Amino acid sequence: MRIDVVSIFPEYLAPLDLSLIGKARRDGLLDVRVHQLRDFTHDRHQTVDDTPYGGGAGMVMKPQPWAEALDAVVASGDAGARPRVIVPGPGGMPFTQALARELAEEPWLAFACGRYEGIDERVYGYAADDLGLRVDVVSLGDYVLNGGEVAVLAITEAVARLLPGVIGNAESLVEESHEDGLLEYPVFTKPASWTSPTGTTRDVPPVLLSGDHGAIARWRHQQRLERTAARRPDLLHSSQAADGELAAYDLSVATRGDAAELLTLTRACWAQEYVRYGLFGAGTDTVDEFADELAEWTTWVLRSAGRLVASVRARLDPADPTTWQIGRLMVAPDLQGRGLGRALLAFAEAQAPVGTITFWLNTGERSERNLKIYKKAGYRVRPGVGAHPETVDLTKRAR
Ligand code: JD8
Numbered sequence: 001m002r003i004d005v006v007s008i009f010p011e012y013l014a015p016l017d018l019s020l021i022g023k024a025r026r027d028g029l030l031d032v033r034v035h036q037l038r039d040f041t042h043d044r045h046q047t048v049d050d051t052p053y054g055g056g057a058g059m060v061m062k063p064q065p066w067a068e069a070l071d072a073v074v075a076s077g078d079a080g081a082r083p084r085v086i087v088p089g090p091g092g093m094p095f096t097q098a099l100a101r102e103l104a105e106e107p108w109l110a111f112a113c114g115r116y117e118g119i120d121e122r123v124y125g126y127a128a129d130d131l132g133l134r135v136d137v138v139s140l141g142d143y144v145l146n147g148g149e150v151a152v153l154a155i156t157e158a159v160a161r162l163l164p165g166v167i168g169n170a171e172s173l174v175e176e177s178h179e180d181g182l183l184e185y186p187v188f189t190k191p192a193s194w195t196s197p198t199g200t201t202r203d204v205p206p207v208l209l210s211g212d213h214g215a216i217a218r219w220r221h222q223q224r225l226e227r228t229a230a231r232r233p234d235l236l237h238s239s240q241a242a243d244g245e246l247a248a249y250d251l252s253v254a255t256r257g258d259a260a261e262l263l264t265l266t267r268a269c270w271a272q273e274y275v276r277y278g279l280f281g282a283g284t285d286t287v288d289e290f291a292d293e294l295a296e297w298t299t300w301v302l303r304s305a306g307r308l309v310a311s312v313r314a315r316l317d318p319a320d321p322t323t324w325q326i327g328r329l330m331v332a333p334d335l336q337g338r339g340l341g342r343a344l345l346a347f348a349e350a351q352a353p354v355g356t357i358t359f360w361l362n363t364g365e366r367s368e369r370n371l372k373i374y375k376k377a378g379y380r381v382r383p384g385v386g387a388h389p390e391t392v393d394l395t396k397r398a399r
Contacts, residue, residue, distance in 0.1 A: 001106065001163055002031040004083060005152055006069045007113035008048055010034040012149035021157060024166045032156070033076075040068035049116050058117035066112065066123040073110050074131055083110035085127050085135040086155065088148035089118065092137035095155055097178035099138070103155070104162040111155070113148035180354055181235050183227045185220040218316040221353045225298045229253035236300075236347075245343030246302065254299035254311065259291035261308040262301065266290075269330040273364055297327070298351070302344065309335050312348045317360065324352035324398065326361045329370075345377055349398070356398040365392045 005013055013034045016022065024030040038046035041064075049059040073083065084106050093099070103109060110133075112119065128135045140151040161167050177184045188204040195201045207219045228235050229252050236251055254262060263285060293299075299313035310331040317323035326348045331340045349359055361379065363370040365386065371394075375381075379394035386392040 001029075001104075001160070002033070002077075002083075002108045003156060003160075004033045004035065004073045004108075004110040005113065005156075006035045006037050006066075006073065006111070007147075007149055007152075008037045008115055009113070009147070009149055010036050012113075012147075013152065015153055016156060020166055021160050024160055024163065027165070029163055029165050030160050035069060035073065037065050037069055040065040040072065052117060056117070060117050061114060061119045061123075063120040063123050063126070066119060067126050070110070070112070070123075070127055070131060070133075074133070077108065081108060082131075082133055083108040085110045085112060085133045086152075087112045087114065087119070087124070087135065087137045088140065088151035088155070089114065089137045090139055090142075090144055092139035095138050095140055095151070095158070097158070097176075100155070100158040101162060103159045109159070111148070111152045113152055115147040178235075181228075181350075182224040183232060183235070185223040185227070214316070214318065214321045217321050217353070218318070221316060222298050225351055226253045229300070236351075245339050246347060249302040249304050249309070251300060251302055251347075254294055254301045254313075256291040256294060258299075258301050258308060259287045259294070262299070262311060263287050263290050265308060265311060265330050265332060266328065268333055272333060273367060299328070300344075300347070300351075302340070304335075307332075310340055310344055312344045314348045314351055316353065316356075320358075322355060322357040323360050323395075324349070324356045324358070326359060329361070341373055342377060345373070352398060359396045359398055360393060361395075362387045362391050362393050365390050 007013065013032075016025070016032050016034075021030065021032075025032055037048055041047055047062065048065050049061050052058065052060045070085070077083065084103070086103070086109060088111070112123075112127075124135055124137075127133045138151070138155065140154055145151065188208060192204045192209060193201055194203075205219065207215050210216065233251060266285070297313040297315045299311060301308050302310040312326065312329045314324060314326045317325050326345065329341055329345055329348070331344070352359070359379070361374060363374065363386075371381070371392075374394050377396070379396045382393040382395055384393075
């Protein structure tokens with residue numbers, strides 16, 4: 001990949017000489033060229049800015065130096081090659097991991113670093129219409145910087161580390177935050193038991209010392225789900241953007257504090273099963289038992305105006321880390337029939353870790369209503385007896 005950067009502070013991009021990006025450049029995996037905008041001025045003071053038409057504070061960057069700089073960058077490329085132009089700006093489209101993946105597919109990027117109050121708007125039209133370049137304004141985040149250079153450093157690092165050969169083991173790219181919509185799991189290293197300067201001793205979670213890779217994978221995925229729900233519930237919601245059904249509800253990972261309401265919802269739903277199909281369900285569980293089970297499964301609850309109205313849980317099958325078990329899909333009786341169960345099922349599927357092959361769930365062998373929902377969602381009844389008495393298992397191939 002080739003990256004050109006035009007700035008009045010080229011030294012700002014010096015960090016791109018360092019670390020993995022610097023090595024990638026020396027290894028020929030990345031060709032980064034930084035240009036001084038003032039080199040494309042012709043007056044003694046190398047003027048790149050002037051006062052804004054219409055008045056107002058600050059200065060605006062002049063169009064001519066930018067036009068000549070872009071001309072020079074384009075002209076220095078292979079015949080017919082055209083860079084994709086990225087102009088950092090607080091009003092641009094948000095820079096995300098998805099955009100980083102998209103830009104990493106580009107052979108040639110050109111960054112235009114603005115300063116002052118910004119670049120004369122006619123430069124965007126010149127680049128797009130006269131030079132025929134794709135131009136995108138991209139924002140690093142909802143805060144104000146003094147120029148585009150910092151954004152170019154961040155975008156270049158996020159993009160370049162996705163290029164083949166830049167990161168040692170590409171494996172580590174898989175389970176990163178934002179790569180699959182979940183935040184990363186907590187990491188630990190030696191010593192297993194650490195005594196801090198204040199004398200407090202903290203131990204590494206025992207599961208990580210167990211050597212049981214299935215259990216470690218389950219724990220790590222549960223940590224990612226819990227952290228995402230706690231710190232970035234928007235990411236959980238956005239993973240269901242397709243299906244806005246859940247957007248109207250507050251989604252969170254259940255805690256022991258939710259156990260009593262979960263018991264109530266379960267009793268309400270089981271009562272229906274009992275009335276409808278004479279199926280006797282989990283009528284005996286206590287709140288503490290419900291709370292204890294939260295450690296074995298990741299359980300999500302949906303609230304509407306504070307009321308717990310629906311829930312689902314999921315985990316990696318302890319016996320098969322490629323199977324994502326989904327269970328206890330429940331919707332309050334008064335809210336059934338609106339597609340909430342289907343949306344919550346899709347949500348639970350979407351939380352499956354990378355590498356999941358099969359979705360599994362279990363329901364009453366005579367629960368026609370549930371069976372209809374699951375079959376409509378692509379599940380097929382497994383032959384033979386289900387995991388519990390009077391139940392059947394259903395599976396579906398993961399995406
Ligand atoms: C480029 C000039 C400063 C911005 C007047 C302050 C990105 N997430 C982001 N926040 N700010 C920027 C950014 C700011 C820039 C330029 C990017 C060029 N400024 C201007 C408008 C208000 N001053 C950014 N990416």
